[in-house]
Amino acid sequence: MTEDLPRLKEPYSTRGQQREADMLGVYLFLASEIMLFGGLFAVIFVAHYLHPEEFIAASKKMHVAIGAANTMILLTSSALVAIAVKAARAGQTRPVSLCLALAAVLGAAFLGLKAYEYWSEYQEGLLPLPGARTDFTSPGEHLFMNIYLIATSLHALHLTIGIVVLSLFAWLIHSRRVKLPAGATATETAATYWHLVDIIWIFLFPVLYLAR
Amino acid sequence: MTENPPSYLDAGHTIRSWLLTTDHKRIAVLYLISVTFFFLVGGAAAGLVRADLLTPEGDLLTNEGYNRAFTLHGVIMVWFFLIPSIPNVFGNFLIPLMIGARDLAFPRLNLLSWYIYMLGGLFTLIVLLVGGVDTGWTFYTPLSSMFSNGHVVLVAAAVFIVGFSSILTGLNFIVTIHKLRAPGMGWGRMPLFVWSHYATSIILVLATPVLSITLVLIAAERLFGLGIFDPSLGGDPLLFQHLFWFYSHPAVYIMVLPALGVISELVAAAARKPVFGYSFVAGSSIAIAIIGFFVWGHHMFVSGQSMYASAVFSFLSLAVAVPSGIKVYNWTATLYKGNILLDPPFLFAMSFIGLFVVGGLTGLALAMLSIDVHVHDTYFVVAHFHYIMVGGTISAYFGALHFWWPKMFGRMYPLTWGRITAATIFFGFNLTFFPQFILGFLGMPRRYHVYAPEFQTLHVLSSAGSTLLGFAYLLPFVYLGYSLVASKRASANPWGATGLEWTVPSPPPKHNFVEIPTVTGRPYDYPVDKEDSR
Numbered sequence: 001m002t003e004d005l006p007r008l009k010e011p012y013s014t015r016g017q018q019r020e021a022d023m024l025g026v027y028l029f030l031a032s033e034i035m036l037f038g039g040l041f042a043v044i045f046v047a048h049y050l051h052p053e054e055f056i057a058a059s060k061k062m063h064v065a066i067g068a069a070n071t072m073i074l075l076t077s078s079a080l081v082a083i084a085v086k087a088a089r090a091g092q093t094r095p096v097s098l099c100l101a102l103a104a105v106l107g108a109a110f111l112g113l114k115a116y117e118y119w120s121e122y123q124e125g126l127l128p129l130p131g132a133r134t135d136f137t138s139p140g141e142h143l144f145m146n147i148y149l150i151a152t153s154l155h156a157l158h159l160t161i162g163i164v165v166l167s168l169f170a171w172l173i174h175s176r177r178v179k180l181p182a183g184a185t186a187t188e189t190a191a192t193y194w195h196l197v198d199i200i201w202i203f204l205f206p207v208l209y210l211a212r
Numbered sequence: 213m214t215e216n217p218p219s220y221l222d223a224g225h226t227i228r229s230w231l232l233t234t235d236h237k238r239i240a241v242l243y244l245i246s247v248t249f250f251f252l253v254g255g256a257a258a259g260l261v262r263a264d265l266l267t268p269e270g271d272l273l274t275n276e277g278y279n280r281a282f283t284l285h286g287v288i289m290v291w292f293f294l295i296p297s298i299p300n301v302f303g304n305f306l307i308p309l310m311i312g313a314r315d316l317a318f319p320r321l322n323l324l325s326w327y328i329y330m331l332g333g334l335f336t337l338i339v340l341l342v343g344g345v346d347t348g349w350t351f352y353t354p355l356s357s358m359f360s361n362g363h364v365v366l367v368a369a370a371v372f373i374v375g376f377s378s379i380l381t382g383l384n385f386i387v388t389i390h391k392l393r394a395p396g397m398g399w400g401r402m403p404l405f406v407w408s409h410y411a412t413s414i415i416l417v418l419a420t421p422v423l424s425i426t427l428v429l430i431a432a433e434r435l436f437g438l439g440i441f442d443p444s445l446g447g448d449p450l451l452f453q454h455l456f457w458f459y460s461h462p463a464v465y466i467m468v469l470p471a472l473g474v475i476s477e478l479v480a481a482a483a484r485k486p487v488f489g490y491s492f493v494a495g496s497s498i499a500i501a502i503i504g505f506f507v508w509g510h511h512m513f514v515s516g517q518s519m520y521a522s523a524v525f526s527f528l529s530l531a532v533a534v535p536s537g538i539k540v541y542n543w544t545a546t547l548y549k550g551n552i553l554l555d556p557p558f559l560f561a562m563s564f565i566g567l568f569v570v571g572g573l574t575g576l577a578l579a580m581l582s583i584d585v586h587v588h589d590t591y592f593v594v595a596h597f598h599y600i601m602v603g604g605t606i607s608a609y610f611g612a613l614h615f616w617w618p619k620m621f622g623r624m625y626p627l628t629w630g631r632i633t634a635a636t637i638f639f640g641f642n643l644t645f646f647p648q649f650i651l652g653f654l655g656m657p658r659r660y661h662v663y664a665p666e667f668q669t670l671h672v673l674s675s676a677g678s679t680l681l682g683f684a685y686l687l688p689f690v691y692l693g694y695s696l697v698a699s700k701r702a703s704a705n706p707w708g709a710t711g712l713e714w715t716v717p718s719p720p721p722k723h724n725f726v727e728i729p730t731v732t733g734r735p736y737d738y739p740v741d742k743e744d745s746r
Contacts (some may be wrong), residue, residue: 010315011308011313011314011315011319011392012392021391021392024391025317025318025383028387029383031417032379032420032421033421035420036424036425037425038421039424039455043429043440043451046454047440047446047448054446128437128438129436130436138446139444140446142439143439143446143447146438146439146447150429150440154428
């Protein structure tokens with residue numbers, strides 16, 4: 001039975017204490033991530049307040065369909081990750097690795113669609129990359145696209161890290177290098193990170209795509 | 213004593229056993245060495261600035277060189293010394309010992325924080341070698357994003373990286389304090405040092421990411437022309453100041469809250485009395501942390517923000533004086549009728565209180581809109597923040613070093629030399645920075661190296677003081693270094709102080725406690741029988 005329990009590490013006296021500490025650590029880390037994006041949201045709201053009309057005009061040029069499709073993809077992946085955590089606690093190896101792998105694939109699909117979206121925007125002269133042809137109708141629109149590019153690429157970076165983490169866990173659990181339910185807490189920490197990346201998108205989507 | 217396990221210093225002698233250690237005490241020693249190094253580098257830059265200001269023409273440095281010298285002084289001292297000094301050295305060493313834990317909650321993460329700190333430090337040193345940066349440590353846009361010809365992105369990367377180290381350390385402290393307290397150690401029984409680090413950690417975790425995103429935005433603007441702050445793109449340079457000070461004002465409390473925690477311990481041990489109003493002193497740390505998040509606008513009274521915003525920020529800034537005052541009054545009440553020992557830690561604590569009060573009262577003056585408009589961006593401000601951040605924090609840092617040195621290394625040092633150092637630092641500090649209040653009030657702006665000749669006398673006084681101060685900062689290297697090789701061994705509790713850290717041998721064994729203690733009483737249960745080994 002001892003294999004079912006996580007290894008008790010150095011400073012802890014009980015496994016319950018260790019699990020609580022691990023989860024508190026993850027939540028604090030995610031709180032700091034929320035403050036990181038919180039700074040960006042503050043920028044978005046201030047810029048929107050300064051240029052209301054231009055922001056709405058710029059937002060109307062966004063590819064809402066792609067954004068909406070990506071929202072659905074991420075929500076589905078989050079559901080899969082939540083199922084994986086349930087299954088991990090129950091010690092079921094196969095569904096856990098399957099759900100995590102599927103979620104990672106959906107994450108990759110998100111990135112693929114995002115890349116296609118960037119490409120379309122580049123073609124339309126909307127992407128404010130250095131050297132790119134751009135024809136903005138107003139400074140406000142330029143500012144909007146700057147913020148859009150920074151916010152979505154920072155989110156994509158977090159998503160990429162999430163994909164790596166989920167794939168790693170899927171493989172570790174599939175190959176039984178991490179045993180369940182002993183590894184349930186570790187699975188849960190990875191899942192919680194994924195939920196955060198999802199939640200950040202849930203807020204980015206309306207303030208960027210639906211600000212009209 | 214033979215049944216005791218070997219001390220943490222004797223638990224391994226290879227370089228590997230230090231560089232791959234997960235023992236919080238060894239990591240504290242690693243931090244002690246590295247922050248000392250950065251203190252010397254930052255101090256050298258300060259010396260350069262003060263030497264240049266000896267003459268009104270600024271003969272020593274070029275305009276550009278002067279800008280780079282004070283910027284590096286600020287960047288290194290703020291992010292590589294003042295912010296990490298007390299938490300990462302003494303917090304790391306003492307928090308697990310004080311709450312009866314074997315280590316921090318995440319020992320490997322703790323080691324990782326040190327490596328991240330060193331990586332950030334390496335970036336800073338590279339910047340130093342390739343020529344530095346000229347924006348001031350505040351990186352105000354549009355200077356930093358468009359016009360500066362220094363290495364802004366490299367410095368921003370250094371500060372971004374070291375911010376990660378801060379976040380991880382803060383996270384580790386919070387989890388440790390929540391989950392690893394010994395049986396019986398309720399929140400009302402925690403030492404005040406631990407309380408103040410708890411408050412500090414909250415700021416570290418919640419404010420540092422805002423600085424990180426601000427630095428990312430500067431780098432994006434500078435590297436890719438993604439202007440967020442550039443008015444020609446509809447951006448707002450003031451937005452930068454809001455974001456920057458949302459972190460950097462609380463950062464002042466990151467520096468001073470741990471210092472306040474140190475002083476509470478020092479004052480109680482020196483007076484050999486329980487801390488007066490324990491729960492108020494503990495709560496005031498949390499209050500300072502919370503109010504600290506809502507005062508950033510006082511940096512922007514003359515920036516063009518709305519008058520109503522300024523009025524609100526002025527009020528909130530004045531409010532910080534309440535919890536700060538609670539601490540000072542309660543220390544005074546603790547000392548009242550105390551059986552006071554004139555040991556070096558106590559003298560450093562007195563030095564702290566003196567400098568903190570001057571810095572705090574001039575802070576009240578600066579929080580007033582009308583006075584701030586008069587002295588904004590003058591040497592008055594420079595003197596004020598040096599009194600708090602440097603006078604306060606470094607006095608407490610040296611106080612902590614002199615108080616816990618026997619615990620950390622198991623050796624006593626010559627107390628007389630400690631007393632001389634404390635007195636010289638106090639005198640040198642006041643000689644350096646008090647003339648700057650007058651300079652600022654007379655209208656000398658900060659960051660100028662060519663100035664009107666009538667200011668020269670005050671500048672010369674200030675530079676003389678800084679020489680004395682620099683000398684005093686170097687003294688402990690001699691006698692503390694000497695104590696490591698030639699002094700007599702310290703007992704477990706040389707000051708007769710309370711607290712779990714004094715119940716273990718000096719230096720403590722690798723796993724701190726043979727058996728996790730059970731706490732049965734309140735903290736600061738003085739007087740304690742002293743084992744006189746001094």
